[in-house]
Amino acid sequence: MRKYGVVDTTFSRIDMGSIAIKVIRAEDPDAEIIRYTVPGIKDMPVAAKRLLDEGCDGVITLGWVGKSMLDKYSYLATSIGLIITQVLTSKHIIDVTVHEDEVNDEEKLKDLAIDRVTKHAKNLVMLVRDGRNALTPYAGKGLRQGYENAGPID
Ligand SMILES: Cc1nc2c(=O)[nH]c(=O)nc-2n(C[C@H](O)[C@H](O)[C@H](O)CO)c1C
DSSP states (O other): OOEEEEEEESSOSSOHHHHHHHHHHHHSTTSEEEEEEESSGGGHHHHHHHHHHTTOSEEEEEEEEOSSHHHHHHHHHHHHHHHHHHHHHTOOEEEEEEETTSOSOHHHHHHHHHHHHHHHHHHHHIIIIIOTTTTGGGTTSOOOSSSOOOOOOO
């Protein structure tokens, strides 16, 4: 049975973990989903590693980055940690990150988060369930998560 890991944080201002679980459940109803909530983004790599070590086939992390430079540096550290963890385990960690200053309207920020979580949760299922060519039909299509697709340059 396929197993997915969902890592989210208490720092986040939107319950993205619940959204990810709902989407994964809808896309892959028979799979097991394990959730692991940590205080913030810098705690996500170890949570993802533990889930992968426990047999998850892939993980999605739901991070929220504040507006300060310190927040941005924290995300850079997190991103490096998540990439290293993927290489060490040879498994995907789809990193969903919302930057609080991406848009200056909280309703738009919520819509952005929901769109980004939904699309990347589907990406995770496709990669884990259907493999490395599951997304190939979309290669070069300029897909975006959190806002309109940029579209292909023909
Ligand atoms: C500066 C900073 N910024 C963020 C952030 O933007 N988003 C977030 O989720 N967490 C942040 N944190 C907290 C760290 O990620 C971590 O939770 C603590 O350092 C405890 O290990 C810190 C310390």
